[in-house]
Amino acid sequence: MPVQLPAPEWPSELLEAGPPEDPFILLSGxxxxxxxxxxxxxxxxxxxxxxxxxxxxxxxxxxxDYQLEDTFDELTFLDDIDKSVLVPIEHGHYVIWMLPSGDTGHD
Structure with missing residues (x-):
């Protein structure tokens, strides 16, 4: 029997969250x-x-300070990542995931 999921609210844009020298390596919203x-x-x-x-x-x-390799290794441990999951965005191809944030959700 299906279980009803509350409607998700997705960001319409992601903001750069990487280092100042390469801010678009990591995006967040x-x-x-x-x-x-x-x-x-x-x-x-x-x-x-x-x-x-x-x-x-x-x-x-x-x-x-960004631990990108560690995070990416954990994602690939949880599931296979191949070209089919890459999302082309203005600054390259991205793997996108969602995590509980534990904050109020206000930026």
Whole structure:
């Protein structure tokens, strides 16, 4: 028997959340399911390697505080990621996921 899901509220846009030198490697926006706050996140992925799409000319230290590789590894552990799940957005191809945010949902 199906269970009714409260209507989700999705952001109409995502904001850059990466380091100042490459802000579009990570995007973020608030979402809600019923009264519960969530966060939509997107990481830029190289469609040829299916890995995080770093700008290597910037150096690893630029990305050190963002733990993008760890997060991406956890996502690929939970489910397979292939080209079919990449979403083309203005600054590249992204893998998008949603997490409970634990805040009020106000930015």
């Amino acid at each position: 608030p979402a809600r399911i019923g009264e519960a706050p969530y966060r939509v996140l997107a990481v830029r992925v190289n469609p040829n390697t299916l890995g995080v799409d770093y700008r290597y000319a910037l150096g690893e230290d630029v990305y050190a």
